[in-house]
Amino acid sequence: MGVPVSQMWTVASYVLGQKLRGRKRYPLVLMLEPLFRCNLACAGCGKIQYPSSILKQHLSVEDCLKAVDECGAPIVSIPGGEPLLHPEMDKVVEGIVARGKYVYLCTNAILLKKHLHRYKPDKHLSFSVHLDGPREDHDLAVCREGIYDIAIEAIRETVNAGFRVTTNTTVFNHSQPERLREMFDTLMEMGVEGMMISPGYQYEKAPDQEHFLNRNQTVQLFRKILGNPKKTWTFNQSPLFIEFLKGNWQLECTPWGNPTYNLFGWQKPCYLLQDGYASTFQELMETTDWDAYGRASGNSRCQDCMVHCGYEPSAVNATFGTVSGLMTSALRTLFGPGRDKALPAAPAPAAMPVSPPSLVSLQLPLRVMAQEELEPAIKS
Numbered sequence: 001m002g003v004p005v006s007q008m009w010t011v012a013s014y015v016l017g018q019k020l021r022g023r024k025r026y027p028l029v030l031m032l033e034p035l036f037r038c039n040l041a042c043a044g045c046g047k048i049q050y051p052s053s054i055l056k057q058h059l060s061v062e063d064c065l066k067a068v069d070e071c072g073a074p075i076v077s078i079p080g081g082e083p084l085l086h087p088e089m090d091k092v093v094e095g096i097v098a099r100g101k102y103v104y105l106c107t108n109a110i111l112l113k114k115h116l117h118r119y120k121p122d123k124h125l126s127f128s129v130h131l132d133g134p135r136e137d138h139d140l141a142v143c144r145e146g147i148y149d150i151a152i153e154a155i156r157e158t159v160n161a162g163f164r165v166t167t168n169t170t171v172f173n174h175s176q177p178e179r180l181r182e183m184f185d186t187l188m189e190m191g192v193e194g195m196m197i198s199p200g201y202q203y204e205k206a207p208d209q210e211h212f213l214n215r216n217q218t219v220q221l222f223r224k225i226l227g228n229p230k231k232t233w234t235f236n237q238s239p240l241f242i243e244f245l246k247g248n249w250q251l252e253c254t255p256w257g258n259p260t261y262n263l264f265g266w267q268k269p270c271y272l273l274q275d276g277y278a279s280t281f282q283e284l285m286e287t288t289d290w291d292a293y294g295r296a297s298g299n300s301r302c303q304d305c306m307v308h309c310g311y312e313p314s315a316v317n318a319t320f321g322t323v324s325g326l327m328t329s330a331l332r333t334l335f336g337p338g339r340d341k342a343l344p345a346a347p348a349p350a351a352m353p354v355s356p357p358s359l360v361s362l363q364l365p366l367r368v369m370a371q372e373e374l375e376p377a378i379k380s
Ligand code: SF4
Pocket: 038, 039, 040, 041, 042, 044, 045, 046, 047, 048, 080, 081, 082, 108, 130, 142
C-alpha cells in the first residue's frame, strides 16, 4: 500500500519544474473550502463559527473548478466544514479528477457510506477520514459518542469498494501517545493507504482554548508518538515535516505552498489566518505581505504554529532544495526504524533556529525514522 507512483512522479516533476523556472513561491496543494457548515461541532474547530447566513452557502462547482485552474497546484485538498454536505461534491471531484489533479476529500465519514455510490474509484481520488484517536479519544474530540465506530465502518467499506483511503489526525495536549500508536496499528491493518498527523492550530474562535499545544509541547509529544515508529506504519506526509514535528529539522513556514480558496475568495495568508481576501490567485500571491508571517517574522500568531498547511510545502521544498534534505528523505525510504531509546529534550522554542525558507505534502509513503537513524544525517 502507499501513494501511487504516478502521484509521486507528478508532484516531484512539478516541484522540479518550479525550481528550474526559478519560482521562489509556488502552490503545491490547493486548500479548497467549498463550505463551512458541518454535521459535527468539534471543540477545537475554528471553521464552523460563522453566522447561519454564511453556513448555508457553498461554492458552486464552477467556482471550485475555476479556483483549481487558477491555482495550478497538482494536489487539491478539500476540507470544510464537511464537504459531503455540498449537494454537488461528486461533480466537484469529477471535475478535478478530469483535470489530472490528485484530490483529497476530507470527511468526518458520517455521510461517507451513504454517498459512496456517487464516486468512482480512481487513482486521483483519496478519501481522507478525520480520526483524532481511538474510540474514546475521537468521540471526545468531536464531542459526540459513536462517531469513531461510524468512521471505522465507513473506512472499511470504502477500502473494500476499491477507493484510496487515508486518515487525518489532529493532536492536542490531551492526546495520549500510546493510544494513538494503537490506532495507527488498527488503521494500517484495515488497509488505509497512509496517515496524516498534525498539531492543532490555536484558533481564536475555537470553543476549547485549553488543549492546544505550544511549540515545545508539540515536539515532546511527537517524539513520544513517533520516536520509535513501527515498520508497518505509513504516513502520507513529507519525511522532513515529521522530523520537524519531532524537533529534528528546522523549517520556516511557506504559506503560499497551500493557498486557501473559500466563499470569501483567496484567503491571506494561509488556511488558518484570515488577514483579508484576494479576488484572484495572482492577486493573493502579489499583494500578500508574506514577510509578515512565519516564526521568523515575529508574528505572535505564528510562534507556536507547526501545522501541516504551513510547513508541509516547506518540507517538500527542502527535500528538493538541499542535499541534506534529499539525503534524509532518501535515508527514511531505504532504512527501517531502529531501536527505541530515550530522546533528548527538545530545544526551548526561543532557542530553536530557523533555516531559510526551503502540503498536504509530497505524499511520499515513507516511514518515520527513529531518532538514532537520523542523527548522522541531521545538522543540528
Ligand atoms: S468535523 Fe471538521 S469541520 Fe466539522 S466541526 Fe469537526 S473539525 Fe470542524
